[in-house]
Amino acid sequence: MVRSFQWLVNLSGLQARRVLPPLMMLWLLLAAAWSALPGMSVLAQESGLDDSNAPTYIDGVYQGDEIDVELIAESLNAVPGETLWTAIRLDPTEGWHTYSKWPGDSGDATFIHSWSLPDGAQAGEIQWPIPTWLPFPGSDLITFSYKSEVLLMVPVQVPADFRGDEFAMTAHVEWQVCDLICLIEDAEVSLTLPVSGEGLRPDPQWADEFAATRDNLPTDDHAIEGLFAIAGDRVSFSFNANTQAFADADDVWFFPEQRRILKPGPLRDVTLMPGVVQITHAQPRRMLTDLEQVNGLLAVQQNNGEMRGYQITAEPASADGLAAIAAVAREQAGPGSLAGGEQSLLTIVIFAILGGLILNLMPCVFPVLSLKVLNLTAKGGASSGQKKMHGLAYTAGIVLTFMALASVLLALRAGGEAVGWAFQLQSPWFVAMLVFLFFVMGLSLSGVYEFGTRLMGVGDSLTTSKGYKSSFFTGVLATVVASPCTAPFMGAALGFALAQSWLVAMLVFAFLGLGMALPFLALAFSPALMKHMPKPGPWMVTFKEFMAFPMYAAALWLLWVLGVQVGVNGMVAVASAALLLALALWLLQKSSSAATGWRRANTVVSLVLIAVALSVLRMPLLEPRLGNPDSGVDMSGADYEADFEPFASARVAELREGGNPVLVNMTAAWCITCLANEQTTLSTQRVQQAMRDNGITYMKGDWTNQDPEISRVLDEFDRPSVPLYILYPGDPSAEPVILPQLLTPAIVLDAFASL
Incomplete structure (x- = not known):
């Protein structure tokens, strides 16, 4: 019995608009109206058209709309007491498909x-082969389907005491066969086999x-x-x-047995290792x-094209489970490879110390370190x-903060998150918090509000525990503000660490922190060096x-980063909140010399202003924008000629197949090193002309907000964060060249010359 339009009727208006092209919908409506008119029915009968719903069979095969269906058996005979393997054979017209038990x-x-x-x-349950992950044309919809002929195997147990000469079977089957529209049909298919005891x-x-279907069945073993x-x-x-x-x-691919577990498309981020697979999807609506x-099917496509399926029961992630996955990944991935070959742990430790040391020269860290050193100098009597x-x-x-950030990063990566170093700066609310922090620190240093009576808010002499606490939290602050930066040597060390x-x-992270703390530590432990410091x-x-x-x-600068992440409105909202914070601190400073009543009123007003300012962190304006195309705006706000393409792995492969070399710049608006390299090297007329x-195609991957494709490339080259500069030769068989993290025009031009 054909019910061709039932699926269309059941669709909501939104689904129909998404799935069916408008012209196809119009055609269907006209066809339905035509068939509903009595006059049209008479004309059809007079013209010889038969609207009978009688099923059509040829040699036992049901001839349906866009599909053939029949009941077949693996054997020519039935044997009493034996299991007879039968199958519903569905053979759709080319371009049409049927559906599996795993709902898309x-x-x-x-x-x-x-x-x-x-x-x-007795007949058993259908044995479902591995389906195909099938995108619906022109949409983000994904179906779990069979694109060609499929056998749905069913075991039938023949009674041991069966005495007949023939074993007759009939199955009443219903199916959907779909292309741009779906046809819902049902039919009875039959098969009769002779019975013998041989x-x-x-x-x-x-x-x-x-045999092929049996090989394509998922296993629970x-x-x-x-x-x-x-x-x-x-x-x-x-x-x-x-x-x-x-x-x-x-x-x-992972096919859950229930709907509302994952949104199949368009996001599907896959990480493959010999013993570990991680798959990340967007959540569905009303998850x-x-x-x-979560029960489902893990389908694995081998390099030779063969498919293997595993029936899986996934449990919620726990600390023990994450540790087990990390252990397998560590054992089977081996030590992270670095440019120029694998390095020993000692070499990595040296890299970490050097990278941490250079971090002190970054513009965010240097003021914090300088003020802390002067604070130590001012206490010459200690x-x-x-x-x-x-x-x-x-x-x-510093060391404990580095280790804490690294622990969070490792836990997120083990849980399938595509994150890297400085991942916290991909959260707009965290960037906004840093804006407030730097702005308030600036106000304090300018004298708008004094957090205590001493530099950096120490407030007491070096002999008190509060002073030691201040030194500890100054180290915490220095690490937090250093997180947007990746110094030379540091990238290789971090890439190695995240694979261990x-x-x-x-x-590795502890030695990175030690390297960053070395200048202040050396001054604190060396009286000779302290003698060279200026007198208070x-x-x-x-x-x-x-x-x-x-x-x-x-x-x-962080406001500019925020503008790239969330747009101008979000940036203005945070700037306005910073202004409210400045007003609140000014009122608090004035209240110290005011009468009791005014002091209380100032305090209340200041607290209200601070609460209003911080409420901006929960505003929808701070939601990341979808996608991060480079705007072609440099740090000064001026437009420049951005002669590049947005990064896409498929585009890189396409260009290389055509013999074109490609320079890939993995960058982010919050990465100071990235911005410096673009200003001094990559955006210069000399390099652009080269x-x-x-014939080099220049591509940019913007990691300001999370991007799974860029994260996958960073992992491929054992880099935990940006910057990453990859020069792909035009020959697809040639290995890509990794450029240093600090660039000069000469370095880039020499790399071009080596192609």
Whole structure:
């Protein structure tokens, strides 16, 4: 019985507009109206058209609309007491497809309403082969379908006491077959086999197809463990095995057995390792909550094109589960490879110390370090032991903060998140908090509001515990403001660390923090160096006030970063909130000399202003914009000629296939090193002209907000964050060249010349 338009009727208006082209919808409506008119029906009968719904069979094969359906068996005979393997064979017209039991965005699975079998015989459940991940043309919809002929195998148990000469079977089957529209049909298909006791004889017509279908059935006999984690607007699945289960994998898909678990498209971020697979999707609307487990199919496509399927029960991610996945990844991925070959742990530690040391020269960190050093100088009467304790407290603040950030980063990556170093700066609210922090620090240094009576808010002498606490939190602050930066040597060290065990990673990050703390630590432990420091005097107050301007500059830069992330409206909202903070602090400063009543009123008003200012962090204006195309605006706000293409892996492959070299610049608006390289090297007329002369296509990947494709490339080259500069030769078989993190025109031009 054909019910061709039932699927269309059941669609909501929004779904119909998304799925059916307008002209096709108009055609369907006209066809329905035509068939509903009595006069048209008479004309059809007079012209010889038959509107009968009688099913059509040819040699037992049901001839449906855009599909053939029949009941077949693997054997030529039935044997009492044996299991007879049958199958519903669905063979759609080219371009049409049927659906699996794993629900995608649309479509219902083929369904057997009932069986008509001899007494005592029983039919089992359908054995579902691995489906295809099939995008719907012109939309983000994904269906889990069979694009060509498929056998839905069903075991039928023949009674041991069966005495007949023939074994007759009939199945009442319903299916959907779809292209741009879906046709819903049902029919009865039958098969009769002779009965003999000589054993099952394979049917040569179907033997190969049954064998191929059996090879394409998912198995539950495996040692793969699954976890899932829900964070933000993403849902991630991690699968790990102690064997090399994914060593030859080319791609993987996860098909949940329920709807509202994941949104199949367009986001599907996949990380493949020999023993670990991680798949991240966007959450669907009205996602199921309080999930205790997720059942589904993990489909693995091998390099040779073969498919393997594993029935999986994924559990919510726990600390033990994340540790297990990290252990497998560590064991099977091996040490991270660096440009120029694998490096020893000792070399990596040296790189980490050098990278941390250079971080002190970054414009955000240098004012904090300078003021802390002057604070130590101002306490010339402190004992050597007290100065050493301040050095150790400052070092502890830096090292522990680096380790804390690294631990969060490793946990997120183990849970399937595509994040890297400085991941927190991809959150607009965190950038806004840094704007407030730098602005308030600048106000304090300018004298608008004094946080205590001493530099950096120490407030007490070096002999008190509060002073040591101040040194510790100054180290914390220095680490937080250094996070947008990646110094030379630092990228290689971080890339190595993120591929190691937690213990080794913490060791690398600890030495990175030690390198950053070394200048202050050396002054605290070396009386000889302290002798070369300037004598305390009034100049220190002037220097302190001057240091407010780098803080204001940092706040302005972060506002610009925020504008790239969320747009001008969000940037203005945060700037307005900073103005309210300035007013609140000014009122608090004035209240110190006011009468009691005014002091209380100023305090209340100031607290209200601060609360209003901080409420901007929860505004929708701070939601990241979708996509981050480079605006072609430099740090000064001036337009420049941005002769580049947005990064896309497929485009890189296409260009290289055509013999064109490609320079890829992985950057972010919050990355100071990236911006400096663009201003001094990549955007210069000299380098741009060299690209044109050498036929090099220049591409930019903007990682200001999270981008799974860019994260995947960073992981591929063992880089935890930007900048990353990759020069792909025009020969697809040639290895790409990784350029240094600090560029000069000469370095880039030499690389071009080597192509």
